[in-house]
Amino acid sequence: MRTLSTRARMAVVGVAVVVLAGAGGWYAVRAADRSGATGSGSGAVTLAAGQWLVFRSTVDGPSYGHLAEVPESSPRSGRAFTADRCARAYAAAGSGVCLRPSTENPGGYEIALLGPDAAARRAIPMNGIPSRARVSASGRMVSWTTFVAGDSYTGTSQFSTRSGILDTTADVLAGTLETFTLTMNGRPYEATDLNYWGVTFTRDDNHFYATAGTGGKRYLVEGDFARRTFRTLRENVECPSLSPDGTRIAYKKRVSSDPTQPWRFAVLDLATMRETLLAEPRSVDDQPAWLDSHTVMYGVRRDARHADVWAVPADGTGRPGLLIPDAESPAALSP
Template sequence: MKSKRQYILAALVVVAVLIAGGFAVNSFMGFQERTQAPAIVAQQNPEGIAQIPLEGAVVFRDTRATDNYGKVAWAPLDSPNGSRTDTGLSCDRVYRTGGMLSCLSALRDMNTSYDSTVYSIGGHLLAERALPGEPSRTRVSPTGMVGVTAFITGESYDFVGFSTETVIAVPGGTNYGNLQDFDILIGGTKLTAEDRNVWGVTFAKDAQTFYATAASGKQTWLVQGSLRDKTLTAIGENAECPSISPDGKLIAYKKRRADSDPAQWDIAVLDIEKKTETLYPLEAGFDDQLEWLDNNTLLFGQPREETPGDADIFSLDLVPGASPKMFIEHAWSPSIQR
């Protein structure tokens, strides 16, 4: 016959097992919530998207401290820093060109989730999918493709051990998958490192060619991608977040300063045909994917250090010794409608 002490010990064991089991279930549920977070409910026909002009305007994220903070807005190109028109759509990153608008957003709550949505020029939802982490970059091609980069771990490109997912897809059509699964060719040799990452897509005018950043360890490369061959071929080093000019002749990108810690980047521009690079040093550096105002002028966002969450968009003329000029105050993530 069991002693009272034995019964107490058995009861404690049962309680311990139940607690451990409950902890395991809760941990698993938490893991499921983190890795399979439900997509944000997209706004059907968001107010104002249909009113964005197809040309002669700049689209951006409003960062003023108003009720429209975080909303997609637009302003005429002939007075970009004048009056703006806000839409009803909230995005952390936005890009609009041709017939589509790509919106990356974060729903910050007890269980934060991330979402990628694509809308027609009339505001109709074309595609939606959950993202694996913080939204980072997005671009829309002239031929109807959307490129999206999101972080999986880490907080920035300066964080050691970060991981990204970059996907190119046609809304309602072909999904080319995660670009890190493409063959990455460095000097003709296939990159096999497990820590390879790809981010920051920009599209050529055809339906097959794009450019992006590929990375492994502390090395980054400017790569030319082929959707047909599913390859990424290095055409330059120390280059991040490329952006191709409207005429398709130049690629602008971030170039990290040697031995900068924390990381600082300047602007570099590659002449694709001549294979020559021109550097445009910036006193304060920057960290954004560049946008082209025209074939001779770049745009980029610069966060306001004194006001977290706020930013300004600057322009830079591609002439020696040029300094950035204010383009739009309290704004972020520009795209030009031309």
């Protein structure tokens, strides 16, 4: 399991409290101001493939924390909302996942599987505090990562992470990826502190990438769901996100021991293993997502309750620009 620093543990607790309580730059043309950007929404949310962006809204009011949607062509226009309040969310090809407060266990959370109309079709109990969520490009595979406490090697006051995957077609559940076998540098590897987080799927709905943490290091690993195996590919890759064409991974790279500025976003070319730092200078704690084949988007927190979605070119050029105000956990539904 990945252990967190005191500062990170405080941030996790803050997120839990928030959930329970309820523009310039290169992107200026596409993200031009529209009336009703933060007002009440109308219309129905669809998770079917199309020119839409879905996200968790952080606008204060009755829609705070709800899953929302805007047209990709006008991301600051009036937004439509669902009835679900999510701590984390993602969607693709008519399927969605919403990590939300449990309807059966007050104070707990559950994994809500959403259909094309964004309504919950099924709910699975979840252990821990929501951290990451992903859906494969086909909509078949769903993953989640949570913060948990109580692992013997971390101490009772520390948090670590746990991830799972569900094949919604075959109804096969891997409740924790720690049951998978890891090969590191060509040799089997086992350790009591080994765990995984930040899943991203390939288009074959069997292979996927994730982060493995052990011995104070973080590795990009490739997983095989059917075989229940992992193999390491590269060190210092965290929260990977596979590009739409399957050739690159956007991720967090640890660049400093300063706990206030530990990360930079980067993109890795899987064929050459060439790494490119992106033009976002801030240290952002998020699993990035791809707006399109040329653009990476991500949530940046303004305070404990509010965040904005920003975007930056994936080739290291340009500069970041505000995409969706009062939003986080974005997903593009482009076909």
